[in-house]
Amino acid sequence: MQTKLTFLGIASAVPQASEDTAxxxxxxxxxxxxxxxxxxxxxxxxxDPLHVDTLFFTHCHxxxxxxxPALLFYRAMRGAKTPLRIVGPPDDLPTVADLAQKFLQCERxxxxxxxxxxxxxxxxxxxxSEGYEIQTxxxxxxxxxxxxxxxxxxxxxxxxxxxxxxxHPDLANLARGADLLIHEASIxxxxxxxxxxxxxxxxxxxxxxLEANVKSLRLVHAGAGHRAASLVAAQAVFPxxxxxxxxxxxxxx
Numbered sequence: 309m310q311t312k313l314t315f316l317g318i319a320s321a322v323p324q325a326s327e328d329t330a331x332x333x334x335x336x337x338x339x340x341x342x343x344x345x346x347x348x349x350x351x352x353x354x355x356d357p358l359h360v361d362t363l364f365f366t367h368c369h370x371x372x373x374x375x376x377p378a379l380l381f382y383r384a385m386r387g388a389k390t391p392l393r394i395v396g397p398p399d400d401l402p403t404v405a406d407l408a409q410k411f412l413q414c415e416r417x418x419x420x421x422x423x424x425x426x427x428x429x430x431x432x433x434x435x436x437s438e439g440y441e442i443q444t445x446x447x448x449x450x451x452x453x454x455x456x457x458x459x460x461x462x463x464x465x466x467x468x469x470x471x472x473x474x475x476h477p478d479l480a481n482l483a484r485g486a487d488l489l490i491h492e493a494s495i496x497x498x499x500x501x502x503x504x505x506x507x508x509x510x511x512x513x514x515x516x517x518l519e520a521n522v523k524s525l526r527l528v529h530a531g532a533g534h535r536a537a538s539l540v541a542a543q544a545v546f547p548x549x550x551x552x553x554x555x556x557x558x559x560x561x
Contacts, residue, residue, distance in 0.1 A: 311335060311465035311560040313488070314353055317343040318552040320494055320531045321371040327554060329371040330528040332469075332490065334458070338440065339363045340469065346375035347382045353555045357382050364435075364442070365396030366471030367453025368404050376408045384412075384420045391423040395435055397452035398428030429454070445482055448474035449506035457482045463561030468522065472529065474503050475512035483520040487560045490552070491516065493527040496534035497541040510538035514545035526552040 312335055317328030329343035333350065339360045343349075350357045357379060365372060383392065394405060405424055414421035429435050431446035431454045439461055447453035449472050458467045468483030470476070470491040483489050491513035495501065499509060510527055517525040525546055530538050535551055542549040 309462045309561070311460040311463045311467070312557060313467065313560060314355070314557045315526075315528070315552045315554060316346055316349040316353065317341075318528045318530075318554055320529050321369075324532055329374075330492065331372075331375075333360075334440075334460070334467070337361050341366055341372040342375040342379060343371060344374050345378070347378045349554075353557075358386055358388055360392070361390065362393045362395065362437070365394070365401065365404075366456070366469070367447065367449060367451050368397055368400035369451060369472065372472075373404050373408075376404065377411045380408055380422060381412055381420065384422060388422065391425045393425040393427060395427045395429050397454075398430055399452050401426055401428050443482065445476070445478050447471045447506070448476050448503065450504070455479050455482060457486065460561060465561030467560065468520070470508070470513070470516075472506060473508060474501065474506050475508050476516070480516050480519040483516065483522055486520065486522045487524070488558065489513070489517050489520065489522040489525045490528055491525060492529035493538045493542070494529050494531070496531070497537050510542035510549075511545055514542040514549055517546045517549065523548065525549040526558075528552045 314333045317331040319327040328345050328349050331341040331343045337359045347357050412420050435442045441459045443457040444454040447455050453471050455470050466486040468486040468489045493510040494507035495509045539551050
């Protein structure tokens with residue numbers, strides 16, 4: 309058995325037409341973050357949103373949870389029978405889930421409210437299910453968030469991900485030997501790092517990939533205006549780097 313990963317979104321907080329913000333789907337049912345139009349992107353790329361049983365939030369900034377009300381509405385309108393499990397930061401997860409239901413006016417419109425299984429996850433702790441293990445460290449970001457290491461127990465594939473973070477030296481240890489590192493590159497190569505914003509450049513991602521000895525690196529969360537330059541800067545440090553592409557599917561393990 310192998311692991312199938314599809315990028316549903318690759319863009320920064322405000323995507324261009326036809327894009328979505330950084331998000332990826334593992335094996336058709338484990339969703340990481342939920343951008344502006346995740347439901348439509350799943351349908352566009354051949355996935356059934358009803359098959360998503362677990363949503364993992366790296367953190368709860370708007371561009372990473374904007375699509376949650378749409379996902380809940382789709383599930384309700386299509387008659388989802390099982391609860392959606394949502395894993396995320398303990399300080400923000402209950403608020404985001406509650407407000408998503410309130411936005412849908414679930415008390416007013418019969419049938420829209422759904423059972424959600426919230427699983428708050430403290431950074432530094434490990435989340436585990438029957439098929440997966442996700443080890444985490446705290447991201448260097450203004451709100452509570454995580455960088456993670458996902459192991460698919462069935463295939464043995466390992467996917468490391470940065471979420472949104474300033475350059476994080478501990479991520480290299482977490483990502484050690486991973487098949488894939490998905491790392492944000494919000495800041496242009498010529499841009500200055502500012503810890504108040506909690507973001508990285510492509511070359512920072514590449515240094516992590518090199519130190520961690522991962523097999524490949526995909527850059528996400530980069531603005532359209534500097535993606536080409538960011539790729540050049542990253543490949544100069546870690547040649548096995550590519551820009552993640554909308555709808556791109558990788559087979560790992």
